[in-house]
Amino acid sequence: MALTPGTPAPAFALKNQNREVVSNDDLAGKPWVAVFIPFAFTGVCEGELCQIRDNFDAFGDTRVVAITCNTLHANGAWAAQQGFQFDILSDFWPHGEVCRAYDTFDEGYGAAKRTTYFVDESGIITGVVASDEVSKPRPFDEYLALLQD
Numbered sequence: 534m535a536l537t538p539g540t541p542a543p544a545f546a547l548k549n550q551n552r553e554v555v556s557n558d559d560l561a562g563k564p565w566v567a568v569f570i571p572f573a574f575t576g577v578c579e580g581e582l583c584q585i586r587d588n589f590d591a592f593g594d595t596r597v598v599a600i601t602c603n604t605l606h607a608n609g610a611w612a613a614q615q616g617f618q619f620d621i622l623s624d625f626w627p628h629g630e631v632c633r634a635y636d637t638f639d640e641g642y643g644a645a646k647r648t649t650y651f652v653d654e655s656g657i658i659t660g661v662v663a664s665d666e667v668s669k670p671r672p673f674d675e676y677l678a679l680l681q682d
Contacts, residue, residue, distance in 0.1 A: 535648050535661045536636050542567070542652045543634035547600065547622035550609035555598060555620050557656060564659075565596040565652050566676075569637045569645035571667055573603045573611040573621075581647075581670050586617055588673070591680055595651075598622055602629050602644045639667070647671055651679045 536543075546556035557565075568585065570578045582599055585592070597619040601608060605623040612621045624631045624645070632638035637648040649671060651660035660679040662671045 535663050536650065536658055538658050538660055540658045542650065542656050542658055543631070545622075545631040545634065547624055547631060548605050549598075549620040549622050550605060550612040550617075552605060555622055557652075560596055560598070560652070561654065561656060563594055563596060563654050565598065566592070567635070567650045567652065568597065568599045569632060569635065569648045569650075570599050570601045571639070571642060571644040571647065573601055573607050577647075577668060577670050579611075579615065581673075582617060583615060584673050585619070585676075586615065588677075589618060591677060593680070595680065600624050600631060600645060602632060602638075642667060649676070 542557055544557055546554050549555050572578055600622045602624050604625050608621040608623050629638040632645045637646040639646050647664040649662040650658050653659050662675045664671045
């Protein structure tokens with residue numbers, strides 16, 4: 534079960550595809566979105582992030598970070614291949630620690646569930662978009678609706 538709106542976003546500090554540490558302290562002061570992705574280089578995950586990439590202007594001042602349990606090396610290759618202009622953060626080790634803090638780790642797959650958290654400038658979760666099935670993408674129109682709010 535995902536964290537609910539009104540909950541403070543759990544603290545994290547993870548490396549992105551460029552080996553730079555990104556934390557929720559770095560994200561403070563502006564709204565941000567944490568998009569938890571099960572696996573790099575897979576059709577549904579890639580489709581979801583490409584939809585964000587292709588509609589990046591809709592996010593305005595809202596910063597986007599994607600979080601996977603993949604290695605930062607795999608995330609780097611994936612980001613370069615797909616031209617992702619946002620951070621792809623590695624929750625590889627300790628494996629899934631941040632995913633667990635956000636209540637989005639799937640023990641059966643050993644990866645993140647398809648959960649997206651919208652967080653305001655003060656670090657409070659304001660919205661959640663999720664898919665209960667690993668093979669089913671999150672509805673992008675729900676992202677757009679939350680961005681309007």
